[in-house]
Amino acid sequence: MSETVHALIPRLRAICGDDGVITDSAQRRTYESDGLAYHAAIPGVVVLPTSTEQVADVVRLCSENGVPFVPRGAGTGLSAGALPHSGGVLIVTSRMRRIREIDIDNECAIVEPGVANLEVTRASAPHGYYYAPDPSSQQVCSVGGNIAENSGGAHCLKYGFTVNHVLGLEIVTPSGEVVRLGGKSAEAPGYDLLGAFIGSEGTLGIATEVTVRLMRAPQRVTTVLAAFESMDAGGSAVSDIIAGGVLPAAVEMMDALAIEAAEAAVACEYPEGAAAVLIVELDGPAADVDAQFDAVTELCRHNGAFEIRTASDAAERARIWKGRKSAFAAVGRISPAYIVQDGVVPRTALGEVLHRISELSQRSGIRVANVFHAGDGNLHPLVLFDDSDPEAGERAEEVSGAILDLCIEHGGSITGEHGVGVDKVCTMPRMFGPADLETMDRFRGAFDPDGIANPEKLLPTPRLCGERPGVRKGEHPLVAEGTAELF
Amino acid sequence: MTRVRSEDPAAALGAHGTALREATNADAVGGRIPRYVATPPDTDAVSALLSAATRHGLACVARGNGTKIDWGAPPRRVDVVIDTSALRGVDHAAGDLVVRCGAGTSMATLRETLAAAGQRLSADTPVRDSTLGGLIATGLSGPRRMLHGPLRDLIIGMTTVRADGVVASSGGRVVKNVAGYDLGKLHTGALGTLGVTTSVTLRLHPVPPARRAVTVTPGDVARARELTRDVLRSHVVPAAIELDWPHGGQPGLRVLVEGAEGGIEARATEVAELLGSGVIAPEPDQGWELLPGVAGDTVIRLAVPLTDVAHAVTTLRDTADAAGVPASIRGSMGAGVLHAALPADADPRAVSGIIRGTRNAVTRGSLTVPHAATPLREEVAERGPDLLWGEVAGLGLMRAVKDRLDPDHLLSPGRFAGGI
Ligand SMILES: Cc1cc2nc3c(=O)[nH]c(=O)nc-3n(C[C@H](O)[C@H](O)[C@H](O)COP(=O)(O)OP(=O)(O)OC[C@H]3O[C@@H](n4cnc5c(N)ncnc54)[C@H](O)[C@@H]3O)c2cc1C
Numbered sequence: 011m012s013e014t015v016h017a018l019i020p021r022l023r024a025i026c027g028d029d030g031v032i033t034d035s036a037q038r039r040t041y042e043s044d045g046l047a048y049h050a051a052i053p054g055v056v057v058l059p060t061s062t063e064q065v066a067d068v069v070r071l072c073s074e075n076g077v078p079f080v081p082r083g084a085g086t087g088l089s090a091g092a093l094p095h096s097g098g099v100l101i102v103t104s105r106m107r108r109i110r111e112i113d114i115d116n117e118c119a120i121v122e123p124g125v126a127n128l129e130v131t132r133a134s135a136p137h138g139y140y141y142a143p144d145p146s147s148q149q150v151c152s153v154g155g156n157i158a159e160n161s162g163g164a165h166c167l168k169y170g171f172t173v174n175h176v177l178g179l180e181i182v183t184p185s186g187e188v189v190r191l192g193g194k195s196a197e198a199p200g201y202d203l204l205g206a207f208i209g210s211e212g213t214l215g216i217a218t219e220v221t222v223r224l225m226r227a228p229q230r231v232t233t234v235l236a237a238f239e240s241m242d243a244g245g246s247a248v249s250d251i252i253a254g255g256v257l258p259a260a261v262e263m264m265d266a267l268a269i270e271a272a273e274a275a276v277a278c279e280y281p282e283g284a285a286a287v288l289i290v291e292l293d294g295p296a297a298d299v300d301a302q303f304d305a306v307t308e309l310c311r312h313n314g315a316f317e318i319r320t321a322s323d324a325a326e327r328a329r330i331w332k333g334r335k336s337a338f339a340a341v342g343r344i345s346p347a348y349i350v351q352d353g354v355v356p357r358t359a360l361g362e363v364l365h366r367i368s369e370l371s372q373r374s375g376i377r378v379a380n381v382f383h384a385g386d387g388n389l390h391p392l393v394l395f396d397d398s399d400p401e402a403g404e405r406a407e408e409v410s411g412a413i414l415d416l417c418i419e420h421g422g423s424i425t426g427e428h429g430v431g432v433d434k435v436c437t438m439p440r441m442f443g444p445a446d447l448e449t450m451d452r453f454r455g456a457f458d459p460d461g462i463a464n465p466e467k468l469l470p471t472p473r474l475c476g477e478r479p480g481v482r483k484g485e486h487p488l489v490a491e492g493t494a495e496l497f
Numbered sequence: 498m499t500r501v502r503s504e505d506p507a508a509a510l511g512a513h514g515t516a517l518r519e520a521t522n523a524d525a526v527g528g529r530i531p532r533y534v535a536t537p538p539d540t541d542a543v544s545a546l547l548s549a550a551t552r553h554g555l556a557c558v559a560r561g562n563g564t565k566i567d568w569g570a571p572p573r574r575v576d577v578v579i580d581t582s583a584l585r586g587v588d589h590a591a592g593d594l595v596v597r598c599g600a601g602t603s604m605a606t607l608r609e610t611l612a613a614a615g616q617r618l619s620a621d622t623p624v625r626d627s628t629l630g631g632l633i634a635t636g637l638s639g640p641r642r643m644l645h646g647p648l649r650d651l652i653i654g655m656t657t658v659r660a661d662g663v664v665a666s667s668g669g670r671v672v673k674n675v676a677g678y679d680l681g682k683l684h685t686g687a688l689g690t691l692g693v694t695t696s697v698t699l700r701l702h703p704v705p706p707a708r709r710a711v712t713v714t715p716g717d718v719a720r721a722r723e724l725t726r727d728v729l730r731s732h733v734v735p736a737a738i739e740l741d742w743p744h745g746g747q748p749g750l751r752v753l754v755e756g757a758e759g760g761i762e763a764r765a766t767e768v769a770e771l772l773g774s775g776v777i778a779p780e781p782d783q784g785w786e787l788l789p790g791v792a793g794d795t796v797i798r799l800a801v802p803l804t805d806v807a808h809a810v811t812t813l814r815d816t817a818d819a820a821g822v823p824a825s826i827r828g829s830m831g832a833g834v835l836h837a838a839l840p841a842d843a844d845p846r847a848v849s850g851i852i853r854g855t856r857n858a859v860t861r862g863s864l865t866v867p868h869a870a871t872p873l874r875e876e877v878a879e880r881g882p883d884l885l886w887g888e889v890a891g892l893g894l895m896r897a898v899k900d901r902l903d904p905d906h907l908l909s910p911g912r913f914a915g916g917i
């Protein structure tokens with residue numbers, strides 16, 4: 011434990027109580043990583059505040075002493091955004107999990123940041139409402155973590171991401187000030203700091219209270235599973251559905267290897283011999299859904315679907331989703347180790363990119379299982395390898411990196427939902443130029459001039475990523491100002 | 498900052514293909530007449546122009562078609578108006594439901610281009626003849642925001658030139674993307690105080706094959722709110738629920754449903770039944786998405802929780818009636834964001850009384866004044882911008898953002914909340 015952090019402990023105890031401060035090294039170690047286990051660091055100290063005031067007092071103490079802090083929700087993040095700082099304070103929201111209000115007349119709920127995503131829907135369901143963003147981790151991941159990552163889910167194709175469903179936030183800024191952004195109304199005067207805070211990965215402060223928008227549960231939900239003999243056929247069905255003016259709630263696709271894994275793990279009984287399985291979920295007014303259903307099944311058949319299954323109740327729906335939802339964990343059945351990649355390509359480039367991934371796989375001898383949100387081009391390739399062979403691990407990393415290159419090359423993004431965190435911080439310069447990054451850094455500095463909020467995440471620094479020859483370095487106006495060498 | 502005094506400002510501003518002319522009275526921004534009007538042909542030229550302006554310490558205001566150039570507080574200074582009309586070009590990736598366009602593109606052109614492919618930007622244009630950049634800078638959204646979200650939700654990427662000429666992009670060309678800060682959010686509604694937006698990438702939707710508008714005259718706004726709640730609690734999923742209360746008339750409620758041809762009749766009928774005596778029409782009336790009133794009017798915006806809409810709207814109307822100022826009100830009952838128009842020639846003291854009186858009654862949410870008509874603007878110039886914005890939470894952070902992105906305060910200085 012660093013000296014500075016050690017000196018803070020009595021004051022942290024005074025703020026959070028004895029049971030709200032963890033100093034024991036074995037206990038601290040349980041927080042060493044988030045969902046991305048290969049990045050690990052033991053936090054200097056862990057605090058478990060129960061109120062906004064406690065969070066603000068802890069952050070103020072950090073600010074006064076120049077000690078870094080890292081916010082943490084449920085620790086399911088997949089970019090090491092909640093990776094602790096060994097010389098800093100890890101602020102965990104797990105004891106802030108009250109739902110303060112469900113306000114159906116105003117179609118919103120007020121929750122503490124540690125509340126699990128699914129709890130919001132559970133609490134609103136008796137009123138016929140739900141909270142739309144539904145990351146696959148929704149049983150455990152926290153609303154605060156969702157805010158930080160701007161999380162999406164299978165249904166974000168139609169309903170958008172966390173940022174589209176948050177009306178208000180109470181935040182503790184990196185100087186320890188409590189600020190309210192928005193509230194129960196749809197807009198607030200001034201710059202849209204609310205919108206810019208969402209997706210900021212804990213680098214602009216800590217969300218201590220969240221006002222989320224609730225939505226009326228749809229009248230009808232119909233789920234279609236279509237099996238194809240090739241990925242190309244499945245892909246062109248997706249293109250035709252979208253081009254036909256249908257906006258499904260979700261469009262998911264799996265390839266043969268992903269299906270094989272899911273069968274091995276959960277016996278999902280998808281159609282035998284399928285080289286691609288497409289899951290299309292339609293929701294909305296019954297009459298609308300029925301009309302769209304006819305269009306979707308017709309387009310699947312037209313593109314060569316050899317089997318189509320339909321689910322219209324919750325149990326049947328669960329059966330169709332079972333294979334898809336288990337896919338990540340399931341690959342453990344067919345491979346000792348794997349990397350989950352998260353990249354985005356324009357939907358029209360999907361076919362081409364999948365071919366290139368398959369070439370990469372053949373060339374390297376590294377198997378890649380493809381599971382993805384086909385509707386919005388968000389790929390989650392699972393790069394499989396044998397971790398007992400160090401060389402295989404390296405090759406898998408290379409393949410995984412090359413997949414991101416393909417995404418960038420096709421005008422996509424290096425992350426669709428898992429965030430940058432530590433994991434992709436040195437990939438950022440492949441998507442953004444030095445001027446873009448320096449501008450983002452200025453914005454960050456407006457909130458956190460001393461650089462103590464989740465430092466070394468999100469934006470690259472020379473220490474992390476080395477000096478990069480900036481595209482415009484040498485002639486760029488920033489160089490003259492002395493700021494350009496930041497990147 | 499190094500100022501290059503030997504350089505002729507006009508020559509510096511007019512470099513890189515930028516057309517430069519002397520400004521006239523018609524180029525005034527909030528009553529301030531600039532020295533020059535510059536029309537840069539592309540983003541690089543905007544970059545050169547802004548860095549030249551910064552070298553010479555000149556204040557700049559970007560202008561699209563000028564329909565909302567007087568919105569916000571009068572700028573403290575304006576030396577150069579940057580006319581974005583040459584920043585056009587529409588690059589429509591229909592298969593990806595995405596379009597990238599120059600900020601100076603007119604919304605009408607954009608609409609036509611997209612319609613040819615059966616697509617649309619699901620954000621309405623509440624002021625005719627707007628450009629995309631102008632709509633973004635004023636953060637103005639229309640009726641369909643209720644279902645599709647405000648304009649900011651449909652922006653997926655943006656390129657903006659900072660005051661120092663640095664060109665910075667955020668977001669990208671794909672809808673799903675969480676890499677980096679989403680700076681497009683900051684520029685939306687910022688009245689050009691953080692940068693000059695040159696290019697924007699938008700998320701699109703297919704044009705729904707069928708639509709119906711169902712209207713009713715509910716008697717009063719409290720009843721309109723009850724009906725709104727009933728429609729929201731039903732399963733019809735309306736695209737918009739709008740109040741239209743012209744001066745001297747009755748409040749009208751209009752519900753728009755859009756979707757598949759096969760389902761539209763049943764949904765419209767359900768709405769008509771929920772409204773009691775709703776009348777179904779194939780299309781909403783012409784101009785239903787526009788702000789109330791006429792160009793030049795003072796525009797007041799109410800943004801309140803749904804349950805507070807009736808009280809806020811009624812208070813505004815009653816206060817205006819008592820002051821003898823005709824007020825027309827229109828906006829989203831379903832999103833809780835509505836606008837009122839007060840005639841430009843109304844007594845500015847009466848208007849500021851209406852603003853203050855209604856603001857005091859709005860305990861949750863906000864009352865802001867996006868546009869102050871000329872006589873009121875003079876009052877604002879004298880007494881400061883608080884009349885337009887009221888209390889703004891997070892102003893300290895906003896100032897810090899401004900200081901980082903435009904340290905010399907040369908972009909639309911003073912036009913924004915808190916004198917930013
Ligand atoms: C099996 C599995 C499936 C997943 N599926 C999806 C999916 O479908 N879609 C998706 O988007 N993501 C998915 N994820 C990723 C992850 O669940 C999300 O990113 C989630 O939002 C993280 O929430 P958390 O509470 O676990 O946050 P953590 O992992 O604890 O933290 C994540 C980031 O948020 C910051 N943070 C946490 N709380 C706060 C706060 N109150 N204020 C400010 N910053 C804070 C942290 O500093 C960190 O940077 C999945 C993860 C797993 C393990």
